[in-house]
Amino acid sequence: MKEENKRKEPHHFPGETEVMIAKSRIKWDKDKEQVWMELEKRMETEPVAETISLIRPWLRVAIAAGIALLVGFAAFTGFYAKTIDIPAGQHSEIYLPDNSKVSLNAQSAISYKPLLWRFSRTVKLEGEAFFDVIKGKQFEVISGKGKTIVLGTTFNIYSRNSDYQVTCITGKVKVVEFSGNHEVTLSPGEQAALKNDGTLTMEPGIDTDRIISWLNNKLSFTSVPLRKVFEEIGRQYGVIISVPEDLDNTYTGTFIKESSVENVLNLVCRPFNLNFTRKADNEYIITGNN
16 A cells, blocks of 8 residues: 555656757857858858849939930020110110110110029120119129129110220219229219220219210210211111221211201211212212312
């Protein structure tokens, strides 16, 4: 009985479990440092997978076309200029994008960039023009010999060949001569003129009504070389006037353009004992009285 009541001991197989555990163990032949070193080497030597572009070919073409279109538009905006060219015998008034008014004399031209006007109020002038500038950003008029800079004022510019004159009517005007970078600032009634040596001179007390008399179809001259007087008559009436090479007189006088060109030529020629003949419908020859 005592043997039956005894607790039964579990079976024990000496050595078997130890053998099984020993067989199931993983043998680590390398320590952690060696394993990491090998992983790093693999990461450095194995090629990196190529990036796959998700942009479809047609979308690339569309993007390239859009960029080309933007570049082309920017170039067009920068180069596009509007030009107004007034022939001989005519006057004209134009309004710039900011409503500044420009009155152009005969045989004069003006150009500007309308698409860039908001950023740069700049015009180019050849000939003669009267400007009535709306106040705003800096306003520049570039002519062959110089540049006129204003903010809001009225002024007259005469720029033909080597002659360059700027007359301030209201406000203030700065005139810059290109070659020597000379500059003067004008107040109302003052005029800047370019001398033969390239320097600018400032003259006060100018008769501004005479300077802008052409706006009222009047021709007014004060001690002007007679050759230039005939040039202006030809410009205002749209005719060709040939003059003698030795013509070196000066002329002072005023007349209205409503008069015929023959009447005007007669008024100018008479004091100098000159004659004129009509060669064609639009051509006259001035000769001395032998």
